[in-house]
Amino acid sequence: MNQTINKYSKQIIIVNSIFILFWLTISIFPFIWTLWGSFKVKADFFSRADWTYALSGFNTLIETGATTTIKAYLESWTEGEFGRATMNTMIVTVSVVSISLFLGTLGAYALSRSTFKYTFYILIIALVFRAMPHITLVSGYLFPFFQLNIWGILPTTIIVLVAINQPFTLWLLYSFFKTVPKELDESALIDGCSYFQAFRYIIMPVMWPGVVTAGLFSMMLAYNDFTVTALLLNQHNYTMVPKINAYLGTVEYGGNYMWAVSSVVSATAPLFMIIWFFQRQLISGLTAGAVKG
Amino acid sequence: MPHRTFFWFILPTALAMILFIGLPIVSSFFQSLHIENEQVLMEVENCDPFGCTTNVRVDVEATEKIEAENPLGRFNGFGTYTDRNHLAFDEIREAWDNKTSIGEFKDTVLNLPFYKALLFTLTFCFAVTPPVIVLGFIVALSVNTLAKKLKGFIVFGTILPMIVTPLIGSLVLFWMIDSQGIIGASIQILFDDPNLSLKASSNLTWITLIIYGIWHNTPFAFVVFYAALQTVPQDPLEAAFIDGASRFERVRFIVIPHLYPVATFIMLICLMDNFRVFEPIIGFSAEGVAQSLSWMIYQDLRNENKMLFGSAGATSMLTILGIAFLLTPVLIRTWKEFKTER
Secondary structure, eight states: OHHHHTOOOHHHHHHHHHHHHHHHHHHHHHHHHHHHHTTSOHHHHTOSSOTTHHHHTHHHHHHHSSSOOOHHHHHHHHTTOHHHHHHHHHHHHHHHHHHHHHHHHHHHHHHHHOOSTHHHHHHHHHHHHHHSOHHHHHHHHHHHHHHHTOTBSHHHHHHHHHHHHHHHHHHHHHHHHHTSOHHHHHHHHHTTOOHHHIIIIIIHHHOHHHHHHHHHHHHHHHHHOOHHHHHHBOGGGOOHHHHHHHHHHOTTTTTOHHHHHHHHHHHHHHHHHHHHHHHHHHHHHHHHTTTTO | OOHHHHHHHHHHHHHHHIIIIIHHHHHHHHHHTEEOOOOOEEEEEEEETTEEEEEEEEOHHHHHHHHHHOTTOEEOTTHHHHSTTTTOHHHHHHHHHHOSSHHHHHHHHHTSHHHHHHHHHHHHHHHHHHHHHHHHHHHHHHHHTSOHHHHHHHHHHHHHHHHSOHHHHHHHHHHHHSTTSHHHHHHHHHHTOTTOOGGGOHHHHHHHHHHHHHHHHHHHHHHHHHHHHTTSOHHHHHHHHHTTOOHHHHIIIIIHHHHHHHHHHHHHHHHHHHTTOOHHHHHTTOTTTOOOHHHHHHHHHTOSSSOOHHHHHHHHHHHHHHHHHHHHHHHHHHHHHHHHHO
16 A cells, blocks of 8 residues: 555656756755865956856966966965864864753753753743844843953853853753653662762763764854854954954955855865764754654 | 752753853843943143134043943933934834825835844745745655655755855855856846846845845755654555545645644744844845844944944844744743643
8 A cells, every 4th residue: 555655656756856956956056166166266256257267267277377276275274374263163163062062961861850840941941042143142242251351262152152052952952861761760769879870870871862963953053153253252263154254354364255265165064074974863853842743 | 850959950051041141131131221431522722823722622531431430331221222223213203293105204214224124134034934934845745755765865965055054155155146156147148237236236135135045944944844744644645545635635635734833833943043134144245235133233243443232232132022022932832832741
């Protein structure tokens, strides 16, 4: 029976394939185009005269003597100090992921195991916090941070990103902890474990899939953030995304477009690779709260 | 779990959230009640061989002293909320009194910074969300029919626009749509109009931003719908098949009703996230014709001369009010869900 239902007629298969191809083109092509263009000079990638120059590398050949060039990469990584920005991003991302997982697992475990009513209110408050636009929070940070003289440095930004990330991490881990049977840690408690020991030695080992998913989302938030990093860090400490924005407009870098193009490639490539490996976890996390309803 | 243990487990995360989400909102509100210090002016008499002149200039020393005593500025009550850059009560009253037609009144109001930004923010929210839901559903349906081997790669390709940060996503599109990029240049040739470009009219810019919004948000709708499709019960589908329902009828009368709750969830999340639209405006360099509420706050904080904390705080509070309005249905839903779970 199932076979007949799921058998598709030829027309449907054809229409479907065309649609999927069309859709994939829309979602992937811009990235491929940027990757390709990053190896050309500006006159080719932004060619007024003829867009086929971007394919043939007409001006690139004239300017550099070859049809492809890695000039933009070399310059942005040396003169543009993109390496420093990469380093900052790595520091921020690793710290944010580890701290928010540590705080989040502790909190979510408690929320999933307590039977008192206040857990519900804590979760609701977290939901409200999750909805706050980041820029409104930043407008609240700046003044106190200037007064306390902690503006512009990486640790401040890391703590802020951890906090902004907590509501989502809590909700996600909470729904994962709910799926771990209570009997597991209850039996450990009867055997004489403390709550912390039960959490550490009994529950955590079976929670890895949930932790990986939550870590992935923390990573994307920290890696991709623009609002917080652009306003809370000084130019010297910029992470990759605000750095790319700085290449575009400021006098300092002379609006060097090709640096921005090559940096966009440098910044997205590692992200895409990580997502390729952890696709499953990402999708399970996105649907965790949604499908129940 | 006893209260004591619960307290120690939740303390670190609660502390982080209270300090860096709760307090900033209070701090924003507090800032919005204040306004920047006035500069102290003084009269200086300049005497030279041709006589004496008096000039008014800023007394730097006195200004700095006031600044040091009152770094937040002077108290202004709700003055900032009603000034020209925010709710603009006086300007609206004036426009209402002097209006010759309703259309003119509408134009005047929508040219005030706050209402202009609100109009764009709302237009963006409500223009992006419906196509996102429809497209996401169609893509999910068609990916679902594919062979298992292909699915992995296609799902990965489909979610790419969602993974990159909005700034990078909008830049990547902007470089193609720009008058010197591949799509922009081709369109110019196609319509034989060398002046046709994204920046030529505000309508075109708005449409481009909305297209970007759809491109960025559809993957999320797709992923959620795709997961939900796996939970559609098979029995009614089989029954409908035996009764002679066509494929379209089966989708229309069985699959879609099953996915209604999921669609509302996607809609609310989309509305909430798009209400904060801000990075695409920077990516597309569309500041001239499209401003959003978040962009207004960013601009106040990026002010060259002096950060306008008061103004940014007031806009923040108004934005939070808007979010609260959109959030109410989500809260009610969560409330009910939690009640039934117990």
